[in-house]
Amino acid sequence: MIQSAVVVKFTYEDYLLFPQDGKRHELIDGEHFMSPAPKTFHQSILGHLFTAFSNFLKQSKLGKVFMAPTDVVLSDLDVVEPDLLFIASANLHFITENNIQGAPDLVVEVLSPSSRKTDEMIKRKLYQQYGVQEYWIVDPELQMVKIYRMTESGYVRTAELSSEKNEILTTPLLPGMEIELTAIFE
Numbered sequence: 001m002i003q004s005a006v007v008v009k010f011t012y013e014d015y016l017l018f019p020q021d022g023k024r025h026e027l028i029d030g031e032h033f034m035s036p037a038p039k040t041f042h043q044s045i046l047g048h049l050f051t052a053f054s055n056f057l058k059q060s061k062l063g064k065v066f067m068a069p070t071d072v073v074l075s076d077l078d079v080v081e082p083d084l085l086f087i088a089s090a091n092l093h094f095i096t097e098n099n100i101q102g103a104p105d106l107v108v109e110v111l112s113p114s115s116r117k118t119d120e121m122i123k124r125k126l127y128q129q130y131g132v133q134e135y136w137i138v139d140p141e142l143q144m145v146k147i148y149r150m151t152e153s154g155y156v157r158t159a160e161l162s163s164e165k166n167e168i169l170t171t172p173l174l175p176g177m178e179i180e181l182t183a184i185f186e
Contacts, residue, residue: 011076024068028118028126030077035114038083041140042110046083048184049108049138053086056177063088063105064095071099074130080123083138084108088173103130106173110138124148128155134171143185145169 009030018025018032026033038046046067053065068081085104087094094102107127109119119137127135128150135148135155143163148155149172161167163181170178 009077012073012079013076015079024081026081027077027079028122033118033122035112035118038110038112042083042112044186045110045138045140045184048186049084049110049179052177052179052184053084053174056174060174060176061089062174064092066100072104073099073101074103074126078126078130080126082107083110086173103127103132105132106134106136106171107132108136108138110140124155134173136169138184140185143181145181147171 010027010032011030012027015025015027022037024035024037050065050067057063057065064087065084066087067084070081070085072080072082072085074080082104085100085108086106087100088105091102091105094100094104109115109123111119124135124137128148131150133150137146137148139145145159145161146157147159147161147169149158161169161181163185167181168178169181169184
């Protein structure tokens with residue numbers, strides 16, 4: 001007799017019972033992903049990005065920006081904590097007191113050694129599946145940013161920017177916002 005493996009899928013209700021232990025807990029298709037707290041350079045980059053978004057959004061009123069830890073509930077089996085996320089004004093109804101209920105318009109993940117595969121492959125597919133319009137992958141080691149934008153056929157990498165070339169981050173979601181790459185990798 002052949003026994004099949006039982007696959008346990010965690011739900012958002014299970015997720016709420018995970019310990020508050022300083023680690024990042026996420027669910028992707030009901031599978032539990034956990035990563036340690038990010039390193040200081042990661043947090044420095046994230047801080048620079050958050051400040052740039054916040055300062056721009058104070059003037060433009062085009063939406064709201066949040067940084068981790070902020071739960072994004074895409075479904076009962078998909079709950080993530082992106083490093084940074086932008087919600088456009090048209091989607092502010094996704095914001096609840098406890099979390100974000102739906103796909104952000106833009107998500108930024110800053111790579112860590114423990115999250116590289118998850119961010120580059122698994123989360124990219126997840127964000128595409130749920131219709132996140134733009135996904136930035138920030139690589140602290142190479143001081144680069146990969147930008148994926150949604151098209152009719154899914155994500156297309158539209159740019160790979162480098163701080164070495166003193167390139168500028170922009171997005172059609174936030175017309176007029178410009179972020180110098182050298183500034184975020186200081």
